[in-house]
Amino acid sequence: xxxxxxxxxxxxxxxxxxxxxxxxxxxxxxxxxxxxxxxxxxxxxxxxxxxxxxxxxxxxxxxxxxxxxxxxxxxxxxxxxxxxxxxxxxxxxxxxxxxxxxxxxxxxxxxxxxxxxxxxxxxxxxxxxxxxxxxxxxxxxxxxxxxxxxxxxxxxxxxxxxxxxxxxxxxxxxxxxxxxxxxxxxxxxxxxxxxxxxxxxxxxxxxxxxxxxxxxxxxxxxxxxxxxxxxxxxxxxxxxxxxxxxxxxxxxxxxxxxxxxxxxxxxxxxxxxxxxxxxxxxxxxxxxxxxxxxxxxxxxxxxxxxxxxxxxxxxxxxxxxxxxxxxxx
Amino acid sequence: xxxxxxxxxxxxxxxxxxxxxxxxxxxxxxxxxxxxxxxxxxxxxxxxxxxxxxxxxxxxxxxxxxxxxxxxxxxxxxxxxxxxxxxxxxxxxxxxxxxxxxxxxxxxxxxxxxxxxxxxxxxxxxxxxxxxxxxxxxxxxxxxxxxxxxxxxxxxxxxxxxxxxxxxxxxxxxxxxxxxxxxxxxxxxxxxxxxxxxxxxxxxxxxxxxxxxxxxxxxxxxxxxxxxxxxxxxxxxxxxxxxxxxxxxxxxxxxxxxxxxxxxxxxxxxxxxxxxxxxxxxxxxxxxxxxxxxxxxxxxxxxxxxxxxxxxxxxxxxxxxxxxxxxxx
Numbered sequence: 001x002x003x004x005x006x007x008x009x010x011x012x013x014x015x016x017x018x019x020x021x022x023x024x025x026x027x028x029x030x031x032x033x034x035x036x037x038x039x040x041x042x043x044x045x046x047x048x049x050x051x052x053x054x055x056x057x058x059x060x061x062x063x064x065x066x067x068x069x070x071x072x073x074x075x076x077x078x079x080x081x082x083x084x085x086x087x088x089x090x091x092x093x094x095x096x097x098x099x100x101x102x103x104x105x106x107x108x109x110x111x112x113x114x115x116x117x118x119x120x121x122x123x124x125x126x127x128x129x130x131x132x133x134x135x136x137x138x139x140x141x142x143x144x145x146x147x148x149x150x151x152x153x154x155x156x157x158x159x160x161x162x163x164x165x166x167x168x169x170x171x172x173x174x175x176x177x178x179x180x181x182x183x184x185x186x187x188x189x190x191x192x193x194x195x196x197x198x199x200x201x202x203x204x205x206x207x208x209x210x211x212x213x214x215x216x217x218x219x220x221x222x223x224x225x226x227x228x229x230x231x232x233x234x235x236x237x238x239x240x241x242x243x244x245x246x247x248x249x250x251x252x253x254x255x256x257x258x259x260x261x262x263x264x265x266x267x268x269x270x271x272x273x274x275x276x277x278x279x280x281x282x283x284x285x286x287x288x289x290x291x292x293x294x295x296x297x298x299x300x301x302x303x304x305x306x307x308x309x310x311x312x313x314x315x316x317x318x319x320x321x322x323x324x325x326x327x328x329x
Numbered sequence: 330x331x332x333x334x335x336x337x338x339x340x341x342x343x344x345x346x347x348x349x350x351x352x353x354x355x356x357x358x359x360x361x362x363x364x365x366x367x368x369x370x371x372x373x374x375x376x377x378x379x380x381x382x383x384x385x386x387x388x389x390x391x392x393x394x395x396x397x398x399x400x401x402x403x404x405x406x407x408x409x410x411x412x413x414x415x416x417x418x419x420x421x422x423x424x425x426x427x428x429x430x431x432x433x434x435x436x437x438x439x440x441x442x443x444x445x446x447x448x449x450x451x452x453x454x455x456x457x458x459x460x461x462x463x464x465x466x467x468x469x470x471x472x473x474x475x476x477x478x479x480x481x482x483x484x485x486x487x488x489x490x491x492x493x494x495x496x497x498x499x500x501x502x503x504x505x506x507x508x509x510x511x512x513x514x515x516x517x518x519x520x521x522x523x524x525x526x527x528x529x530x531x532x533x534x535x536x537x538x539x540x541x542x543x544x545x546x547x548x549x550x551x552x553x554x555x556x557x558x559x560x561x562x563x564x565x566x567x568x569x570x571x572x573x574x575x576x577x578x579x580x581x582x583x584x585x586x587x588x589x590x591x592x593x594x595x596x597x598x599x600x601x602x603x604x605x606x607x608x609x610x611x612x613x614x615x616x617x618x619x620x621x622x623x624x625x626x627x628x629x630x631x632x633x634x635x636x637x638x639x640x641x642x643x644x645x646x647x648x649x650x651x652x653x654x655x656x657x658x
Contacts, residue, residue, distance in 0.1 A: 004337075006335060006433075008656050008657060010657070039375045039376060039377065041373050041374060041375050042373075044370050044373040044386055044388070045370060046368045046370045046388065046390065048368065048390065048425060051425065051426050051427070051428075053427075053428050055399075055423070055428060057373055057386055059373070059375065059384075059386070061375065070384075070386060070401050072399050072421055072423070072430070074423060074428030074429075076426075076427050076428035079427055079428070082427065084427055084429065088427075088428055088429050089428075089430065090421065090430055092401055092419065092421070094384070094401070094403060096377060097380050097405075098380070098382075098405050098408055098411065098413055098417075099377075099380075099384060099403030099405035099408070099417055100403075100413065100417050101401070101417060101418065101419055101435065104335075104419070104433050104435075106333055106430065106433075106656060106658070327335060327337050327435060327654075329338065329435070329437060
């Protein structure tokens, strides 16, 4: 029997970056979700109330990928007080033919950051207006920055706006994004300014009540909401989903429980429609944006399919470079 | 930040055996399940129809244990044709305080074998009659053998009976159990003989229709059913659960979906009762066997709590012995 390959974060960072190849791999996972044969169980989720933590386990088998990933994704939000990062985790890669463990990717959440940002780029590629001069983000953490970097690869905007409640973080994020994209990046006065001035907006917050209001929306706007991935989270004014020309989700079964669709339906909107999934838009099973003036919203809760795609990608690259450490089974 | 410890199967086998200490640790997990503060999400389960495979992910946080395990447990039943084992997997051990990955136990299912056999011993300790002279098992695979070894540690029987449809496997199992326990071990003519002659019977089959019939039961019998752990599996005649003086399960929420309780309820039995859980019997919250002549049945689907218990036990022992390989995070 073959050995088990162990890769740590440094080795994975050396092999996998947020680039067009990574975006294409994640896009292929979304396309596969629109087809037959995908096995993607509901997210296993557990709460650690005393420790202010949560752990999600996501997985999916996708036809066309030899292996599938099971991702363990902890978020313990008091960790920074202890000098530790909030987000961590790893991916276990198993053969879809034999179930044997092929590799363990000790990525501390790095691959999740990459595949999440890549998904934002996939949404922008298929739903944002063809011309984006200004992109904006609500949120200023690691994922906010990566979202703008990823979006720039598919919609090379010249200007960007950032806003979060943390002024110091905003400055840091603006400098990072300017460096990563070469765009003119500014800190906005508030979230409203971000939305009104941008053709492409990404929300990346842990909000439990809306940070983006319907009345700020304007023709030709695309919004990708990344933050809501747990029951109770909500970034977008439910009215916005109702007013948009098109609402697209990554997976209906997830978004109606964990995403913006849940909040919208609780408010009485979108109760009688089956929204298109991003994969159905990519594969043209369902329509996406019809005109440049459409307002579109894409709700991404994060799927095990993305994890399987990025894990296969990382493992292929690591093997080709003979990176990592082999363990006898 | 501390390193991540990787342990492979050989290192784990050297540190953890199926003994009274392992049984006590698994018993403590059952006791904890009867108390407050346990977080045990439903099993994440996925089917690989083409490959004749399945993967389960189990986990539980148990108060009193510093870390919790997330176990990935694949079963691919065509593997033996390829010269590979059917069962595999690993356990990821995370801090319950910070969510950081502490260790990855590359056990290929070894710790699952130990904790499953230990659970059988816990059931026997608390539910079998005080005196067991003959123990029997239906099934002759690895787990069947370990069940008799484990049972012997808590009910030191002098005779044992084994039956499965595979005559060669039966002989091999009988020799193994004789060696492990010192008992007089015979291959029975059929399952009925096993049940009629034994005071303690364990079923360890992948059966989807009953292999143990109610009319074979007799006063003073205890049955532990280990096989059913998936929707559709069924080892015990539903009438048997109805006729027994006591039916106990490991976790109601699992047994009513994956265990013998599901089949019994589908047959119209035990529909209006809340059966005791094994942890409630251990902690005397509910009664167990009342007289030596009672017929008792214990339905074990396998819980994440057992995995967390055995993983902590293994990790403590490995750390004490400075075993394994450390990886920079």
